[in-house]
Amino acid sequence: MHKITSLRMEHITKRFPGTLACDDITLSVGEGEILALVGENGAGKTTLMNILMGLYQSDEGRILINGEEVRFKSPNDAFSAGLGMVHQQYMLVSNMTVTENIALGYKAAWSALKLDLAKVRARIVEISDKYGLAVDPDAYIWQLSVGEQQRVELVKTLCLGARFLILDEPTSALTPQETDELIVLLKRMKRELSIIFISHKLQEVKNLCDNLLILRHGAVVYEGKTADHSMADIAALMTGHEVELPVNEEEACSGAVVLDIRDLDVKSDRGFLALDGFNLAVRCGEIVGLAGVSGNGQRELAEAINGLRRVERGQILFYGEDLANKSPHHIIDSGMGYIPEERNTEGIVPSFSLKENLILKDTEREEFSNHHFLKNKAIEENATELRVKFDIRSPNTSVAAGSLSGGNIQKVILAREISRKPKFLLAVYPIRGLDLGAAEFIHKQLLEKRREGVGILLISEELDEILDLSDRVAVIFKGKIQQILDRKDANRRKLGILMAGVGDDQAL
């Protein structure tokens, strides 16, 4: 297995009907180099990487590895050339264990009649020890949080013998500590292999990457040393305009408590207590950020509040009424808005049109149906209006919602939840995987709702997001609130320590 000392993509052009996805893009990565590939969603990064990985073929241009031209007809060709990609959307079989998933691609463990799972496990242990990526080889994928699944993806790619890594948003699900560790790890790994690092997080790009390639609308707008530009410059080059993520700078609200969670016990899919005596209160007109590594009970909390998961014990007082174990329908009617974690499968019905998705919770409301007959005109008008107001980029209101990009799907969900005039909003990882433009838009909307007096519980792993928006920050660890801090007392370091489960007294 020889190293990949240089990889070049030259003059790559790829057309899709009606769009030019990649327009004469050239990039090169040398030995031990980390190249950052940045750009908004739809800028052509994914298409470019799919071409590199053999999923698509370019219309024009060529790929050179170690100076020799290669042609990838399928992803297998790319794998055997030593390229490995960790996708944003995980390619894992959810009803199999971690070991089984990795065994799927780990041909060394396969023989004619037997699959040597012990060998796979040994490999997993070896890789996870070597790189400090903790995974439970026996856990089923469906039991894992998004963050844990991503770790499995990383381990999988490394187990399969990648000698050149393409990481698509690898840190979006990691805690700051994990991110720092990953960056240290990647820096160490670049002695062995080269990396293309796709990210929206410019801080990481600045920290980690030597070179930078910025794409906009399918074309290269900048190529050069990362050190030559400030983060603001890079953001401006990416989006074509100055970007400023909004910050919550107003006085904290002292309104009435609207959501009061008391001694909540909720079980996870695996049957243990994911929330164990959980307490949290949110006032109206206040954003409470719930920081924590994913898999510490956030999903269970969000589902319990919305009636999608059984509450074993405790109360969820919402404007005085206990919502524990009420039906989702009842909870929606009492004014709860919910931006779910899984926007593609839970937040929308993918095969339904955009306009149908915008009335998912309101088919019974008089506004959209008359004696159970849907009012098509009203539904269309509603969609037309929201599409403009929330800047949802789609050809029309009849396209399948599942065909939209992640940012636009999130805008559809946000449009629906906000236009319903909720009394409270629960937003779970609202900007995960979204580009700066979409993130900016969504944060502005959340702050606007806060100003209108809506209480917001923001569940996130991204400390910047939490620190930018929250009035108070609560840290969740193993199903309990670790500590609640006022915004002025919270900082990245402190939150990071708390998120790792280290108590105040031990650390400081």
Place this chain on the structure above:
Amino acid sequence: MTKHFKLIYKITIIALAIAAAMGAGSIILLSIGADVAKTYLVILLEPLKSTLQISEVLLRAIPLSIIALGISVAYRSGIINIGAEGQMMMGILGTTMVALSLPTLPKVILIPLAILTGALFGGAWGFIAGILRAKLQVSELLSTVMLNYIAAQFYTFMLRGPFLDPAEKTLGGAGTPQSMRLTRNLWLTRFIPRTRLHTGLFIALALAAFIYFLLWKTDFGYKMRASGASGRAARYGGISVAWYLVVSMVISGAFAGIAGAIEVAGVHRRALEGITAGYGFSGIVVALFGGLSPIGIIPASFFFGLLIVGSDMTQRLVGVPANMINVLQGIIILVIVATKMILADPYLAERVWRWYQRRCTVRAEVEA
């Protein structure tokens, strides 16, 4: 890929699918020594040559379309009903019961009452599978098949026992298991002279319109479709997915029951064995073939009616057994499923597109 190419690609795949189905059918026909071309011609064209034959095709299309409509509702709501055969039998029993016990009711009351009772019985049979799935996560594939067996035995029991024609009874139990001829007041009008085509045709069309409105124009339909398309998103949206599973299964069963009621009132005019004639299973194929929408199910049921009548004729005209039609149906199901998967694979389309482009460049080079 150009739009033009996509269209041609789609048409080509469908044409290949039809060719594959006919090709596979040909092999089987050849193996029994039949004249392939003549057999296909007889199946597809012979039934269209006279009013009588066309009316027979429509006669078969009536129960097929009604059952397929019901199955499409269930399918779209995320539950697969393969119990239409049993639900249809229950519907027949309900209708027969009403007609036997209230023979003096006037036509305008008896027909609706009998059909509704059929719907009720079929719906109840569907409800059992629905509630088992919703409350206990019992697979509907299992429960509907088992309920088919129970219904079939119960049906035979009723025809040999309580419903047995008194005229047959005098034969000392050796007679045909069937009910007596039902009251004239139950009979559906045959509106084309010298054919059996009855007014059930209009009921079927009305039911198709009903399903179209139900699924696409009402909030019930919206919620059913949402539950079927993405149960998780539907639950998130406050839709009681379990409840709509049960409702859709009841509708599905009721439609099979109506099909049974109409078959009794329109064609046989008594309950006898073999009325269901596999309609409950063919209905699944019709529903899938019709793309799970009323607009597709109407022509699809006509097509399958044609196959049934045509296969009867092949027996007479070219000596191919009518059972061949079951073989063809099986092949068609396989081909539909395969075609759907092929059309849903963007990478295959991409590969074909690349191949096509290479061909074009090669040809351009040759010409140059």
